[in-house]
Amino acid sequence: MRLPILAAGAAAxxxxxxxxxxxxxxxxDGSALGRDLDAILGDGxxxxxxxxxxxxxxxTGAVLYSRDSAAREQPASNGKLLxxxxxxxxxxxxxxxxxxxxxxxxxxxxxxxxxxxxxxxxLRGTGDPTMLAGDYADLxxxxxxxxxxxxxxxxxxxxxxxxDVRLAPGWAWDxxxxxxxxxxxxxxxxxxxxxxxxxxxxxxxxxxxxxPATVTLDPPADDLRVENAATTGAPxxxxxxxxxxxxxxxxxxxxxxxxxxxxADQEYLAVWNPTAFVASVFRRALAEHGVxxxxxxxxxxxxxxxxTLAGHESMPLSRLLVPFLKLSNNxxxxxxxxxxxxxxxxxxxxxxxxxxxxxALGGLGVDASALLMVDGxxxxxxxxxxxxxxxxxxxxxxxxxxxxxWYDALPIAGDPDRMVGGTLRNRMVGxxxxxxxxxxxxxxxxxxxxxxxxxxxxxxxxxxxLVANNALVGxxxxxxxxxAVAVRLATYRGADDRSQPHVPAPRAGxxxxxxxxxxxxxxxxVRTC
Numbered sequence: 001m002r003l004p005i006l007a008a009g010a011a012a013x014x015x016x017x018x019x020x021x022x023x024x025x026x027x028x029d030g031s032a033l034g035r036d037l038d039a040i041l042g043d044g045x046x047x048x049x050x051x052x053x054x055x056x057x058x059x060t061g062a063v064l065y066s067r068d069s070a071a072r073e074q075p076a077s078n079g080k081l082l083x084x085x086x087x088x089x090x091x092x093x094x095x096x097x098x099x100x101x102x103x104x105x106x107x108x109x110x111x112x113x114x115x116x117x118x119x120x121x122x123l124r125g126t127g128d129p130t131m132l133a134g135d136y137a138d139l140x141x142x143x144x145x146x147x148x149x150x151x152x153x154x155x156x157x158x159x160x161x162x163x164d165v166r167l168a169p170g171w172a173w174d175x176x177x178x179x180x181x182x183x184x185x186x187x188x189x190x191x192x193x194x195x196x197x198x199x200x201x202x203x204x205x206x207x208x209x210x211x212p213a214t215v216t217l218d219p220p221a222d223d224l225r226v227e228n229a230a231t232t233g234a235p236x237x238x239x240x241x242x243x244x245x246x247x248x249x250x251x252x253x254x255x256x257x258x259x260x261x262x263x264a265d266q267e268y269l270a271v272w273n274p275t276a277f278v279a280s281v282f283r284r285a286l287a288e289h290g291v292x293x294x295x296x297x298x299x300x301x302x303x304x305x306x307x308t309l310a311g312h313e314s315m316p317l318s319r320l321l322v323p324f325l326k327l328s329n330n331x332x333x334x335x336x337x338x339x340x341x342x343x344x345x346x347x348x349x350x351x352x353x354x355x356x357x358x359x360a361l362g363g364l365g366v367d368a369s370a371l372l373m374v375d376g377x378x379x380x381x382x383x384x385x386x387x388x389x390x391x392x393x394x395x396x397x398x399x400x401x402x403x404x405x406w407y408d409a410l411p412i413a414g415d416p417d418r419m420v421g422g423t424l425r426n427r428m429v430g431x432x433x434x435x436x437x438x439x440x441x442x443x444x445x446x447x448x449x450x451x452x453x454x455x456x457x458x459x460x461x462x463x464x465x466l467v468a469n470n471a472l473v474g475x476x477x478x479x480x481x482x483x484a485v486a487v488r489l490a491t492y493r494g495a496d497d498r499s500q501p502h503v504p505a506p507r508a509g510x511x512x513x514x515x516x517x518x519x520x521x522x523x524x525x526v527r528t529c
Contacts (some may be wrong), residue, residue: 032499033492037065040437040484049471049478052274052387058453058461061395064492069391072384073467076442076475077328077522079378080448081390082371084325085364085397085406086357087336091343093402097128099187099334101139102306105153120153121293121309122302123282125187126161127348128314129197129333132190133219135312136429140285142310154295155286157279158302159527162338163188163350166273167349170380177245181379182270185332186348187215188277191218196341197331198274200224202243204254205264206232213258218520221280224271225251243267250277251361275299319404321409326422328522329442333376350375363397378442387465390451392464393458410452413437413486423522428483432490434456439486442467443475443522450482454494464489466518 033055041051054069056062059124085090091477105119121143125131166183167176175181182198201218213230230241240256243265258265271277279297288295314320317336324332334350342358349372353376358368374386397403411422414434423441429433439452451465464487468478491500 005330008435015242020473021521024176025166026027026135028474031449032497033488034065036488036499037067037259037485039304040481040488041067043481044470045473045481046471049266049468050470051466051471053466053476053485054387054391055464056395056396058392058395064462066388069387069465072386073449074381075383075390075449075467076378076384076444076447076449077330078390078440078442078451078465078467079373079383079385080325080328080333080442081393081440082331082333082361082366082373082385082449083333083336083357084321084374084409085393085400086360087340088317088400089360089363090316090340090356091336093405094319095317095339097126097130097314097339099126099128100124100302101143101310102272102302102308103148103151107148115147115149117148117151117153119151120298121151121286122156122158122306123146123187123279124158124161124302125185125278126185126342127188127336127339128312129188129190129313129329129332130195130320131145131188131197131312132193134281136189136278137285137288138308139312140282140289140291144198144285144289146309147289148309151291152295153293154298155279155283156298156300156302157187157275157282158300159186159275160301161342165349168334168375168380169376170375170382171248175379176247177269179268180281182328182331183272183274184276184331184338185278186338188274188331189219189278193249193323194327194331195320195333196268197269198271198277198466200277202252202254202267202269203264204230204241204243204258204267205259206260206262208232209260209484210236212368213253213254217252219281220284221271221277221285222284223250223273223276223280224472227251227253230254231257233259235260235262239265239461241265241267243269245269245272248272252389264322275404304402318405321405322419324438325406325409326411326419328423332378332381333378337376353384360394363396364400365392367392379444387451387467390465390467391463394451394453396466407453410438410440413439427479428487431483431487433483433486435492437486439464441522443479445474445521446470448475448478448482450486451481454486454489456494458491458492458496460492460494462489462492504515 052068055065085433099376102122108113165438179199188197191201203216205214215228236258337353340356342348344356363369374382413424413428415421437454442449471479
């Protein structure tokens with residue numbers, strides 16, 4: 001599960017050699033831009049950390065500034081830039097995920113071709129992360145419309161389009177219960193139109209003071225066990241609700257209190273074994289539409305001769321890019337990795353998928369032999385990418401037919417619309433970067449990154465990539481420095497450039513203090529931005 005792989009390096013080097021040679025502006029080169037960017041990277045919040053930054057002209061490729069930009073770093077969610085662009089190359093912007101229901105065995109009875117299916121019902125998925133409970137209900141309605149009322153065999157959940165490895169290499173075990181770290185399966189379900197596949201929403205609502213709180217799950221399913229010890233507190237008291245799932249199982253534990261009269265507390269948790277969860281949701285939907293399955297739920301491939309009864313197709317990849325990149329959805333990234341592996345080699349695995357995507361990077365101007373991606377989201381601590389790699393990708397993507405959709409799907413600084421501004425909607429507001437910077441964020445403990453596009457004040461199109469590792473202040477402390485870089489680039493005036501007074505002066509001493517775990521995470525993952 002390693003990149004370097006294939007022969008992408010030679011192709012990438014060939015493409016890069018076509019770019020005009022330019023002497024990079026280095027730290028301390030004396031230019032106004034160089035002085036200001038040096039000042040930002042010299043801020044005390046980066047003391048002891050390693051931060052690489054590169055700025056290039058988007059049209060010519062000329063390097064305007066470079067500092068430690070060839071050093072590989074953990075990219076966090078900036079890895080999604082590589083995954084999304086390579087997936088567009090491998091799968092195509094019109095790629096759709098399909099989900100089908102099929103049957104084997106004979107039918108008999110009085111309704112249509114027979115109300116009784118003397119065989120099995122197969123639910124087969126290909127990884128669609130946008131499937132909602134309503135979509136499974138629609139499939140159940142189509143089965144009922146075919147005339148089937150009783151299935152004497154099993155409900156078979158077929159998730160064999162992907163392998164059975166649910167979590168990517170290098171993912172932290174203690175993140176496993178949380179929705180941003182959900183398991184990857186070819187059969188999955190999302191509880192919302194952010195398409196947080198593999199997760200369930202747990203709502204904890206108050207009752208009368210002193211009474212147990214009311215807990216509901218969305219979507220409801222029979223294979224989740226709830227242990228509710230939460231109570232209803234007095235009106236106006238603080239909420240102390242805690243919602244967690246046991247590691248390695250589907251027991252959800254709720255403790256604390258929610259004040260009477262308050263809105264329900266809402267938490268997202270990953271489910272253990274999304275395939276089984278989907279089967280439970282679909283069995284319930286079948287029953288609600290008058291279709292009873294007498295057999296058990298089993299798990300295997302759909303036989304070649306099974307008859308298709310119903311189907312559903314997802315939105316195209318070009319549209320999925322919006323919730324994927326705006327909200328930094330890890331599950332979308334990993335699903336695309338496995339889908340790429342399935343298409344290229346017939347194996348829906350991380351190993352096959354990362355190899356398939358790496359094979360496309362050479363055509364995007366990236367030397368795949370110079371980086372390491374073992375997953376698609378950047379959640380793995382094993383991933384290693386240099387700012388130079390990300391800047392090369394940003395340049396190479398501009399010549400692709402899908403570029404406009406990809407560019408528009410990147411978060412846009414300062415735009416309050418959640419599906420426009422995304423993870424940048426509360427950043428750089430009221431600055432020259434607002435509505436201008438299209439960039440991908442990325443952060444977890446000790447790591448923060450921002451890479452994307454900005455138009456300078458003189459109209460020059462720029463790409464930039466800033467990746468910082470080992471910062472004790474975490475993402476929450478580094479983000480103001482990322483914003484300062486982006487704002488400075490938005491005010492750049494080429495030959496007429498002058499130093500900008502708004503650039504933060506270097507802070508004396510060391511870091512301001514360690515960041516909290518939630519403050520270090522990609523803000524969309526904790527739903528605070």
